[in-house]
Amino acid sequence: MKSKHLLFLLFTFISIIILSCKGKVNSQKKVHTVKLPGIERTDENLINLYFQNQPEDTIWREDILTFYKNRNYKLAWSYKGKFIPQANYVINMIKNIDEEGFSMECFPTNDIWHHYIQLSDYQKSILPEHIKAREEFDIFLSITFFKYARKIWAGINNPEKYDWFITKKTINERELLMSILKAELDSTFSASKFHPLHRQYKLLKETLIQYRKIARQGGWGNITKSTYKIKPGDTSSIIKQLRYRLAFESKVLKADTSNYFDSTLVFALKKFQFCHGLETTGILDSYTIDELNIPVEKRILQISANMERWRWLPEKGSDLYLAINIPEFALHVYEENKHAWQMNVIVGKTLSHTPIFSNEIQFLVFNPSWNVPKSIAVKELLPLQKKDPAYLTRNNMQVFMSNKLNTPIHPDSIIWHSINEQNFNLTFIQTPGPENPLGKVKFLFPNTFDVYLHDTPAKHLFTQKERGFSHGCIRLEEPMKLAQYLLEKQGMWKEKEINKLLEMDKEVYMKLKKKVPVYIVYFTTWMDSNENVHFRKDIYGLDQKLIDELNF
Known part of the structure; x- marks a missing residue:
């Protein structure tokens, strides 16, 4: 994609080339014999001219004017006619934008690089046309940096559109650029310390680079579906396909021609199954083949979508926080930004996210x-109550008028067949007990979704690999472990007293001394502590929504 303003620059560059070709030797001699200006500057008129030619960039006008005005219009990317290391670094970042999960069409990378190289040939030149070209390119590169910084370091402006309601991280592109430009001007300069990105982002980026390389080589192919399960010790032509496929992601497996299902292959297959949320049987079944046959191109898009979500998250957690990853069906506990422990959870169904x-x-x-x-x-x-008039009473349900929660109504006093969705003005409250779906404990945090963490009597559901069974709340496999952990951390755990409370079946609120942050997130791919890449199903279709609308 070529930007319009590059046509404007291109005319200037063509003029430069013509002038240089007419008397290349003489002009070079002039450049080396004439004293260079100490500081080169642009001006407000040239900046305004740029935006007249590029109205689609007008949103950056005030930022650009303020940026250059604060530096007295000194050029940002060159000093005494020579590009500073930051210019080369930033242009290389833009040139490699595909490593950040985006299409190369997002920025005119070839044009930027071409003009940068061309201008480098005229560094230190005091010819008016060369100076003007540097000024124009300086403005253009500053605006391109602002665009890049927002896209790569902050992400889209409206994650709510993609059902993400965690407060979005913000950055100030102008302050970020000024910080980068104030860094030491030497050849070893690196802007990595300025990147407001998580470690997970960096790890996914490395995986993305690896997967793009696999895609350029033609991908990892497909495994033929068998009518039977292939087990360790079997011999089959399909095993050769399996070995070839797993070798792309295994550090120990080699893509040889063996058709025998040996122990090394079993280990590699179990690891694949574990990293894809499958039963780790070491047996090649249809579910495993389906995951193995997902093309690398689709995995690239999946990684790109999840890298975008990492751009939205705040940069630092507190000393202690919880993170529930919906597609993983897991709750993670973090201390000092390090993973402490985790447990299985049940999340909302497809129709009740x-x-x-x-x-x-x-x-x-x-x-x-x-x-x-x-x-x-x-x-x-x-x-259920209409079919069985004793249903609410049998299940310990109290009935209230919605505006009078202090006085329960006996279910027998209500003409149930006259109640419908339009005139429903009742509140049902189930009292504590063994049949209560919230179990023995719940964890409350303010939100408009009426969602919380809680125990459940339906423990058998945790044996399932995919656990989307709730109406939206999060059920915990080990709720008392979490309760004890949080209370112990705040010196509030008194085992005998709490056990006595649990035996009473009386509702008791306990306020924490210090609030504990909880993040409910949606990541379908991530790296574990051993830097193994994990993938999960896009159970709510949110990856696809991002992929369809963003230019990955």
Whole structure:
């Protein structure tokens, strides 16, 4: 994609080439014998002329004018006619934008590099046309940096469009550029310390580079689907295909021609299954083949979408925080930004998503009652009560008028067949007990989604690999472990007293001394502590939504 303003620059560059070709030797002699100006400057008129020719860049006008005005219009990317190391570094970053997950069409990378090289041939020249070309390119490169910084270091402006409601990280492109330009001007300069990116982003970027290389080599091919499961010790032509496929991601496996399912191959297959959320059987079944046959090009898009989400997250967590990754069906505990431990969770179904947001846990509630959401009360419980007049009573459900929660109503006093979704004005509350779906404890944090973490009596569901069973809340496999952990961290755990509370079946609120941040996130690919890349299914279709609308 060529920008219009490059046509404007191109005319200047053609003029330079013509002039240089007419008397190349003489002009070079002049450059080396005439004293260079100490400082080169642009001016407001030239900046305004740029935006007249490039109206689509007008959003950057005030930033660019302020940036150059604050430096008294001194050129940013060259000094005494010579490009500074930061210019080369930034242009190389833009040139390699595909390593950040974006298409090369996002920026006119070839044009930028071409003009940079061309201008480098005229460094230190005091010819008016060369000086003007440097001034124009300086403005152009500053604007391109602003565009790049926002796209790569901050991401899109409206992640809410993609169901992401965690407060987005922000950056000030002008301050970032000034910080980079103030760094030591030597050949070893690196802007890496300025990158406001997470370690996970860096690891995914390295994986993306590897996968793009595999794609350029033709991909990893497909494995033929078998009518039977292939087990360790078997011999089959399909095993040769499996060995070839796994060798692309294995550090120990070689793509030889063996058709025998040996122990090394079993180990590599189990690792693949583990990293893709499959049963780690070491047996080649249809589910495993489906994952193996996902093209590398699709994995590249998946990595790119998840790198975009990492751009949105705040840069630093607190001393202690929780992170629930929805597609992974897992809760992670972090201390000092290091992974401490994790547990399995159950999340919302496809039609009742667990929302993506963050807040802080303020209360633990032991023996919680369940205030049934209206949608569940109307669509699920009301029909059951109409069929069975004793249903609510048998399940320890209290009924209230929605505006009078202090006085329960006996279910027998209500004419249930006259109640429908339009006139429903009741609240159902299930009292604490063994049948209560919230179990023995819940963890409360303020949010508009009415979502929280809680125990569950349905423990058998945790045996499933894919655990999208809830109405949106997050069910914990080990809720009492988390309760004890949080309370111990704040010196509030008193085992005998809490055990006594649990035996009473009385609802008790316990306020934490210090709030604990919790992030509910959506990542379908990540790197673990051993730097193994993991992939999971896009259970809510949010990867595809990003891929369809952003230019990856």
